[in-house]
Amino acid sequence: MNEVIKPPNSSWRPRVVAFFCNWCTYTAADLAGVSRLKYAPNIRVIRLMCSGRVDPQFILDALARGADGVLIGGCHPGDCHYVEGNYKMLRRFQMLKRMLKDLGIEEERVRLEWISAAEGEKVKRVVNEMVGQVQKLGPLGMPGKFEEWDKEMEHFAAQVEEKDAAAACSCATANKPELTTA
Amino acid sequence: MKEQSNGEIRIGFYICHCGHNIAAMVDCPEVAKYVEKMPGVALSRDYKYMCSDPGQELIQKDIREFDLNRVVVASCSPLLHEHTFRGATEAGGLNPFFFHMVNIREHDSWVHTDRNEATEKAKALVRAAIERVAFHRALEVKKVPIHPDVLVVGGGIAGIHAAMTLANAGKKVFLVEREPSIGGHMAKFDKTFPTLDCAACILTPRMSEVGAHKNITLWTYSEVTKVDGYVGNFTVTVKRKPRYINEDLCTGCQECIANCVYKEPKFLDEFNEGLGKRKPVYIPFPQATPQVVLIDPEVCLNFKRGVLTDKCKKTCVEACGEKKAITFTQQDEIKEVKVGNIIIATGFQTFDAKRVPQYGYGTYPNVYTALEVERLVNASGPTGGEVILRDGKHPKAIGIIHCVGSRDNRTNRWCSRVCCMYSLKLAHLLKEHTDAEIFNFYIDMRTPGKGYEEFYNKLLEEGVQFIRGRVGEVTDWAMTPEEEGKLVLRVEDTLAGFVRRIPVDMVVLSTGLEPQADAQDVRRLFNMSCGTEGFFLERHPKLAPVNTFTDGIFLAGACQGPRDIPDTVAQAGAAAAEALVLIDRGYIEQEPNTAYVLENECSGCKSCIPLCPYTAITFDEAKEKALINEALCKGCGTCVASCPSGSIAQRLFEDEEVFSEIRGLLAF
Numbered sequence: 077m078n079e080v081i082k083p084p085n086s087s088w089r090p091r092v093v094a095f096f097c098n099w100c101t102y103t104a105a106d107l108a109g110v111s112r113l114k115y116a117p118n119i120r121v122i123r124l125m126c127s128g129r130v131d132p133q134f135i136l137d138a139l140a141r142g143a144d145g146v147l148i149g150g151c152h153p154g155d156c157h158y159v160e161g162n163y164k165m166l167r168r169f170q171m172l173k174r175m176l177k178d179l180g181i182e183e184e185r186v187r188l189e190w191i192s193a194a195e196g197e198k199v200k201r202v203v204n205e206m207v208g209q210v211q212k213l214g215p216l217g218m219p220g221k222f223e224e225w226d227k228e229m230e231h232f233a234a235q236v237e238e239k240d241a242a243a244a245c246s247c248a249t250a251n252k253p254e255l256t257t258a
Numbered sequence: 259m260k261e262q263s264n265g266e267i268r269i270g271f272y273i274c275h276c277g278h279n280i281a282a283m284v285d286c287p288e289v290a291k292y293v294e295k296m297p298g299v300a301l302s303r304d305y306k307y308m309c310s311d312p313g314q315e316l317i318q319k320d321i322r323e324f325d326l327n328r329v330v331v332a333s334c335s336p337l338l339h340e341h342t343f344r345g346a347t348e349a350g351g352l353n354p355f356f357f358h359m360v361n362i363r364e365h366d367s368w369v370h371t372d373r374n375e376a377t378e379k380a381k382a383l384v385r386a387a388i389e390r391v392a393f394h395r396a397l398e399v400k401k402v403p404i405h406p407d408v409l410v411v412g413g414g415i416a417g418i419h420a421a422m423t424l425a426n427a428g429k430k431v432f433l434v435e436r437e438p439s440i441g442g443h444m445a446k447f448d449k450t451f452p453t454l455d456c457a458a459c460i461l462t463p464r465m466s467e468v469g470a471h472k473n474i475t476l477w478t479y480s481e482v483t484k485v486d487g488y489v490g491n492f493t494v495t496v497k498r499k500p501r502y503i504n505e506d507l508c509t510g511c512q513e514c515i516a517n518c519v520y521k522e523p524k525f526l527d528e529f530n531e532g533l534g535k536r537k538p539v540y541i542p543f544p545q546a547t548p549q550v551v552l553i554d555p556e557v558c559l560n561f562k563r564g565v566l567t568d569k570c571k572k573t574c575v576e577a578c579g580e581k582k583a584i585t586f587t588q589q590d591e592i593k594e595v596k597v598g599n600i601i602i603a604t605g606f607q608t609f610d611a612k613r614v615p616q617y618g619y620g621t622y623p624n625v626y627t628a629l630e631v632e633r634l635v636n637a638s639g640p641t642g643g644e645v646i647l648r649d650g651k652h653p654k655a656i657g658i659i660h661c662v663g664s665r666d667n668r669t670n671r672w673c674s675r676v677c678c679m680y681s682l683k684l685a686h687l688l689k690e691h692t693d694a695e696i697f698n699f700y701i702d703m704r705t706p707g708k709g710y711e712e713f714y715n716k717l718l719e720e721g722v723q724f725i726r727g728r729v730g731e732v733t734d735w736a737m738t739p740e741e742e743g744k745l746v747l748r749v750e751d752t753l754a755g756f757v758r759r760i761p762v763d764m765v766v767l768s769t770g771l772e773p774q775a776d777a778q779d780v781r782r783l784f785n786m787s788c789g790t791e792g793f794f795l796e797r798h799p800k801l802a803p804v805n806t807f808t809d810g811i812f813l814a815g816a817c818q819g820p821r822d823i824p825d826t827v828a829q830a831g832a833a834a835a836e837a838l839v840l841i842d843r844g845y846i847e848q849e850p851n852t853a854y855v856l857e858n859e860c861s862g863c864k865s866c867i868p869l870c871p872y873t874a875i876t877f878d879e880a881k882e883k884a885l886i887n888e889a890l891c892k893g894c895g896t897c898v899a900s901c902p903s904g905s906i907a908q909r910l911f912e913d914e915e916v917f918s919e920i921r922g923l924l925a926f
Contacts, residue, residue: 087753091924093920093924094921099294099335099807100787102337103337103787103807105365106335106337106361106364107487108364108369109335109363109364109365109368110364110368111371112368112369113369114369114370114371115369115370117366117369117370117372117375117376117378117379119570120379120382120561120923121361121365121383121385122386122916122919122920122923123361123907124334124895124911124916125851125893125894125895125911126894126895126896128895128896129894129895129896129899129901129908129911130900131898131913131916132899133345134916134917134920137917137920138920138923138924141920141921141924142924143920143923143924144481154782155782157785157807157808157894158871158894158896159871159872161871161894161895161896163900164896164899164900168900173343178370189411192787192788193787193795193807194787194788194789194795196788200369215438216801240425
């Protein structure tokens with residue numbers, strides 16, 4: 077009980093989106109429920125049949141839409157209900173991690189865990205750890221950043237247009253160069 | 259089936275209180291009010307128990323009255339009631355896949371402590387479902403025929419009972435047993451508690467029935483090595499180990515045993531727990547089924563370290579004569595069978611008493627495990643039922659230590675359920691055989707069961723001593739002349755309140771039950787799960803105790819957890835009944851979550867083909883597109899996630915469905 081993470085005083089609460097496979101991790105989360113284990117309420121689970129279904133785009137989309145972290149749960153290596161879907165997720169995950177690093181997103185925000193159907197305790201531990209880490213890192217705030225970037229782009233486009241207009245005045249006979257703005 | 263004609267989405271939303279289970283932690287009316295205003299929602303209700311008949315009827319009525327075309331229920335785990343609500347949706351006249359379920363019990367109300375937070379989480383989860391369900395499409399359930407044959411793995415009492423039940427119902431059964439004979443642990447027991455029936459007398463007739471049954475193919479000394487396929491259509495590979503005897507030709511006359519070049523039995527006898535001896539050619543025990551001998555290549559003179567040398571005089575072959583049953587060149591035989599259902603009855607192993615060194619098993623010869631004592635008091639055992647200790651003496655005082663390898667944080671934490679009862683039984687039998695003074699050392703006496711408590715009371719009257727306390731150690735270090743040459747049990751008598759030293763001649767360790775050493779391999783082979791203790795995990799502890807998470811695979815007996823013979827037999831019957839349900843229905847309905855190729859977009863790059871673990875994807879050379887065989891696809895979605903051009907989709911888990919779920923979860 078004491079491991080439950082209390083929300084901070086500010087209005088921000090971390091939001092972690094989780095993709096759990098139907099056979100191991102989702103069942104483990106059900107077991108955690110049946111066992112009445114208590115963990116941080118900041119996690120929202122999406123059920124997929126297999127961790128192999130987790131498209132890296134799902135993770136990026138979740139982060140882009142305001143998730144502060146993403147947790148992926150699959151069966152232990154060798155235990156996949158679909159033979160080896162978890163290995164395939166692992167391969168994608170390694171690539172995605174490099175990409176996230178380049179994007180400047182902290183590594184701890186995206187986590188892959190093997191949790192078997194019997195490991196309700198592990199669900200509790202991993203969720204609490206993950207929420208704790210994200211809490212420390214603070215908000216990722218991608219939607220806000222996108223807005224800012226959009227504004228910057230608009231501002232930049234306006235500047236370019238102004239410049240072009242000025243150029244068009246000075247030499248009205250010249251062809252107007254084609255311009256695409258963002 | 260009704261489809262929305264004008265494309266308008268009309269969602270009916272229901273949130274279940276589940277009594278107090280959800281309502282105590284989630285403000286259900288508040289969530290219902292919140293959902294009401296969401297786009298596409300035609301109706302939003304909260305209700306006490308959605309899974310009840312009135313709850314389901316409410317959905318059906320609303321679909322008709324309010325012209326709903328989508329249904330969302332927020333209640334328990336979809337693994338529990340998705341099926342129920344899909345049924346209600348269908349009964350209301352909609353395609354069942356226009357339904358989506360939200361888990362706000364196991365994933366919310368039961369695991370959180372702050373009501374506001376839990377309610378907020380419920381709103382987010384519900385919003386995701388409302389966003390998602392709009393993208394749902396009508397899907398058709400695929401029906402797959404069920405192969406009527408059944409494989410039973412393990413030939414103990416559980417496997418025997420399950421196989422007999424199915425065979426008597428007219429189904430063909432393959433019974434695979436690892437040991438040379440069926441019978442399992444029960445065949446080793448002398449008597450069974452609390453009725454003191456002779457175990458062999460009630461078991462061996464069942465064993466011969468199995469051996470003779472026309473519907474049962476019995477493969478002993480065999481192991482399952484590979485399992486392919488899915489419910490209704492498993493292909494199982496069984497390896498039959500060589501016994502160097504042709505089973506069809508051996509009549510069980512045992513002339514070969516009598517005529518072996520070894521005149522006296524010399525090698526440890528596994529069936530008698532190493533207390534007796536056997537020859538290189540042997541039959542495990544007199545009533546073994548099948549009545550076929552086998553040769554142990556590790557010790558037979560015709561082999562050297564298991565390799566055939568042909569150096570023995572082979573008097574056994576002479577004795578066998580015309581029957582010509584002995585075949586030294588026998589090899590592993592691989593069998594492949596097709597079955598529709600599998601019953602796992604692989605049983606347990608007893609705790610290795612050497613793991614508790616303070617009790618001196620393996621150090622002091624007169625410390626026995628309970629299973630050894632079963633053989634010792636058995637009339638067909640190594641001593642003919644006479645209790646003679648390893649040092650040749652007859653015991654005058656015997657100590658029985660309960661809970662060895664049970665209820666112990668250092669070894670196994672669980673209660674093995676049968677030890678109290680079999681300890682009482684052994685106390686009674688030892689008393690009967692030796693008239694020795696008997697001390698039982700127990701933590702708690704646990705005798706729940708029909709006639710069990712009465713048996714305990716009977717033992718109290720018989721003058722067996724009961725001392726409440728966990729024995730600290732067994733030692734041969736004497737402090738007084740009376741203790742010379744004896745084993746001394748040091749124990750805190752927690753009822754008397756002081757430490758006692760009790761000298762005895764014989765110590766019996768009531769070892770607990772634990773999962774088979776290779777339970778993890780078996781689990782992988784059959785795609786099952788294990789609980790934290792390592793026993794196979796049932797689908798639901800209350801409502802699906804013999805089902806596993808893999809359809810068509812059922813559990814019977816102590817492989818699922820420690821249990822006694824009556825419970826094992828009951829469970830084996832239940833497993834057989836579950837298999838019969840599927841066989842007699844004739845088909846199973848498969849979740850329509852298969853993947854499909856969007857032909858217009860597929861570039862024919864073939865990167866999905868090697869990813870499929872079921873080789874369901876092939877390449878259509880004419881069209882230059884990937885092609886998914888739906889009969890082989892199991893719906894994992896790996897190819898969907900990996901397609902570089904996004905041209906594979908998965909039913910029930912379409913990209914837009916998952917993206918809308920993400921959007922819903924993070925909408926505010």
